[in-house]
Amino acid sequence: MDLSELYQDLILDHGKRPRNVGELPGHNREAEGFNPLCGDKLTLYLRVDDGKVKDAKFVGKGCAICTASASMMTEELAGHSEAEARELFTRFHDLMTGKITDEQMPESMDRLSALGGVRRFPMRVKCATLPWHTLIAALDHEHQTVKTE
Amino acid sequence: MTTRTTTSSYLTKAHQLREDFPILGRQVHGKPLVYLDNAATTQKPASVIGAIGRYYESANANVHRGVHALSQEATELYEGARAKLRDFIGAASEQEIIFVRGATEALNLIAFAYGRSVLKPGREVLITAMEHHSNIVPWQMVCQQTGATLRVAPIDDRGQLIWPEFQKLITDKTAIVAATHVSNALGTINPVAEMAALAHRHGAVMIVDGAQAVSHMPVNVAEIGCDFYAFSGHKMFGPMGVGVLYGRKALLETMPPWQGGGDMIRSVTFEKTTYNDLPYKFEAGTPDVAGAVGLGAAVDYLRAADMTWIEQYEHELLAYGESLLSKVPGLKLIGQTERRAAVLSFVFDDIHPHDAGTVLDTLGVAVRTGHHCAQPVMDRFDVPATIRASLAFYNTPSDLDALASGLGQVIKMFRG
Ligand SMILES: Cc1ncc(COP(=O)(O)O)c(C=O)c1O
Numbered sequence: 001m002d003l004s005e006l007y008q009d010l011i012l013d014h015g016k017r018p019r020n021v022g023e024l025p026g027h028n029r030e031a032e033g034f035n036p037l038c039g040d041k042l043t044l045y046l047r048v049d050d051g052k053v054k055d056a057k058f059v060g061k062g063c064a065i066c067t068a069s070a071s072m073m074t075e076e077l078a079g080h081s082e083a084e085a086r087e088l089f090t091r092f093h094d095l096m097t098g099k100i101t102d103e104q105m106p107e108s109m110d111r112l113s114a115l116g117g118v119r120r121f122p123m124r125v126k127c128a129t130l131p132w133h134t135l136i137a138a139l140d141h142e143h144q145t146v147k148t149e
Numbered sequence: 150m151t152t153r154t155t156t157s158s159y160l161t162k163a164h165q166l167r168e169d170f171p172i173l174g175r176q177v178h179g180k181p182l183v184y185l186d187n188a189a190t191t192q193k194p195a196s197v198i199g200a201i202g203r204y205y206e207s208a209n210a211n212v213h214r215g216v217h218a219l220s221q222e223a224t225e226l227y228e229g230a231r232a233k234l235r236d237f238i239g240a241a242s243e244q245e246i247i248f249v250r251g252a253t254e255a256l257n258l259i260a261f262a263y264g265r266s267v268l269k270p271g272r273e274v275l276i277t278a279m280e281h282h283s284n285i286v287p288w289q290m291v292c293q294q295t296g297a298t299l300r301v302a303p304i305d306d307r308g309q310l311i312w313p314e315f316q317k318l319i320t321d322k323t324a325i326v327a328a329t330h331v332s333n334a335l336g337t338i339n340p341v342a343e344m345a346a347l348a349h350r351h352g353a354v355m356i357v358d359g360a361q362a363v364s365h366m367p368v369n370v371a372e373i374g375c376d377f378y379a380f381s382g383h384k385m386f387g388p389m390g391v392g393v394l395y396g397r398k399a400l401l402e403t404m405p406p407w408q409g410g411g412d413m414i415r416s417v418t419f420e421k422t423t424y425n426d427l428p429y430k431f432e433a434g435t436p437d438v439a440g441a442v443g444l445g446a447a448v449d450y451l452r453a454a455d456m457t458w459i460e461q462y463e464h465e466l467l468a469y470g471e472s473l474l475s476k477v478p479g480l481k482l483i484g485q486t487e488r489r490a491a492v493l494s495f496v497f498d499d500i501h502p503h504d505a506g507t508v509l510d511t512l513g514v515a516v517r518t519g520h521h522c523a524q525p526v527m528d529r530f531d532v533p534a535t536i537r538a539s540l541a542f543y544n545t546p547s548d549l550d551a552l553a554s555g556l557g558q559v560i561k562m563f564r565g
Contacts, residue, residue: 038534040503063503
């Protein structure tokens, strides 16, 4: 089993030094994600204007995979429309559940493909998808807690 | 290990016994398996696996039901296993040994058959802050149904029951005290005999969850003085799906049955049903006969290995593991009471248990990461989860060396 597939440099980097950490001033969407099984927990803040995600930040305590996934997701989101953000979720989810391979990911999502190795570690898939499930909760409702386990 | 002389003879025996466990010879991810998740479940010696196979190959029939030869043989094997278990925990009579699915079912049986008939508003159940969910949730359920109150005795920063608080919490309102013998998340050994004595002084019954104790130390229910003792076969080198509830006969006799069905009745008409004698009153339906036979074989194995040796050897092994872990920078042991059994539970201030667990797994080292079905313990120590290495007598110092060197790799990967 090759660990470097899971913990690629990009992921380790985002895990150790996550981007977009903190409460987002002026956010108008917020959701919490929680995985009681391993204790991963995060709060996602979005500012959505005119149907576009202007900015995304998060606060949380989680493993390297969850933290990196949240960090990379918030980087990716800014500038996308709500519909595009949902599309990103679908693609990412397909990648994690093995419906598509890294190569089949759209080029624009290249960086997120780095998390593709996670699917060979089934126990860790939930860690990577938690931030994305939280994103959908934030887009669907003003405030909600989602759980994955 | 502490002294050279004990070390070498103790080690020889551990190495010999290890050979009895086929699975310990396998590889994981191309590395020899280092199995340190014994609190979750233990591995099975060839004698246990063989006993189950032999039962199905040569004696399988339903028990207590037929006049034919196989049914009698199966019944004798099943009842023979019960006798071994009675002897193993020092119960007075086979009628006090009820076969159940495991510790969880045993605790539910007590909560619903005994708890529900004695609890009412104004009465209390006292548990500790280090219980497994299976000794919390059933009590919450019956307390909710009966209007009784659930109280929780606190633990200190080392993971030890705070005795003066416990004393204060036991009052004449207390109907039931339920505590774990050994904590699965911390390794703490509770003073269950003293707790039982105090409970009895207040007219309460004492229930001990022995799931984590029976594989690590000699257990004698008469010496503990408890009223009920619950444990699982799979955590003591026996098969999954079978366990034991010990109950004091006088209490079991007063209790209503829990489940209804075959075997637990003497006669049934639509007007009236007469219940069977102990222990069958609490064994409705076809039991896991092969499981009981396998558990009986596990008892034989443990008797031959000698529980006193196991206790002493594991004590040294635990001390060795602790000394190794104390040298790992940034590692914090959770649970540091003096009287502990077989558990090394720890966290890093900067590395999530899940990441550490995944790296260890790729090195063939099996540990558990998570809340260990003891979320209140995690909350008490303000950690989301821990990494838990839990020992059995077939572990050796080299297993702990592998853990320590694996942790070195974890640090290399996630620090800096
Ligand atoms: C202390 C304790 N009690 C009860 C249980 C429940 O045992 P089982 O799942 O075998 O019913 C466990 C299992 O982890 C335990 O560690």
